[in-house]
Amino acid sequence: MQVDFYHLTLRPLDRALPQVAEKVLAGGARLLVISGDADQRAAIDRLLWTYSPDSFLPHAQAGDGDDARQPVLIADDANAAANAARMVAIVDGRWREEALRFDRAFHFFDDESVAAARDAWRALANRDGLERRYWKQTPRGWEQAA
Numbered sequence: 001m002q003v004d005f006y007h008l009t010l011r012p013l014d015r016a017l018p019q020v021a022e023k024v025l026a027g028g029a030r031l032l033v034i035s036g037d038a039d040q041r042a043a044i045d046r047l048l049w050t051y052s053p054d055s056f057l058p059h060a061q062a063g064d065g066d067d068a069r070q071p072v073l074i075a076d077d078a079n080a081a082a083n084a085a086r087m088v089a090i091v092d093g094r095w096r097e098e099a100l101r102f103d104r105a106f107h108f109f110d111d112e113s114v115a116a117a118r119d120a121w122r123a124l125a126n127r128d129g130l131e132r133r134y135w136k137q138t139p140r141g142w143e144q145a146a
Helices: 013-026 038-050 097-101 111-123
Strands: 002-007 031-034 059-061 072-075 087-090 104-109 131-138 141-144
Touching: 002 111, 013 031, 013 038, 013 072, 013 087, 013 104, 038 059, 038 072, 097 104, 104 111
Parallel strands: 002 104, 002 131, 031 072, 031 087, 059 072, 087 104
Antiparallel strands: 131 141
16 A cells, blocks of 8 residues: 655645645546645536546546546545546645555645644554655646655
8 A cells, every 4th residue: 555645835735635646546546635624625526527628537526426437536535436546646735644555655744734644653653554645836837755
């Protein structure tokens, strides 16, 4: 199990999340996107349709359609992986232990939630079978810092 911590310092979530989602789908996997904030979920729903003028990411919010068929499903908790996703993106800055049920977790956080992300980083240390990675934004893109 791998947990990737993405510290959003130069680009906002609306630029970083589509990049990660595209890579997940290109690899043939599915993604569950988690946020406890209904407004943020709605914004992500709109974003995935419009982030690029020449493409979109097929997706839905949990409960809005046939969840099982969605390559990207947006939900309020990690127990809602009705699309059989093995990868989860936590986008509201609040770590959830349920993410450890997936093969890979992407934990996005900004400066407002950095203290909570540090707590999660420490809590995940020395767990068998778990690899942590910390990614920071630079003018050249993402760089692995730990």
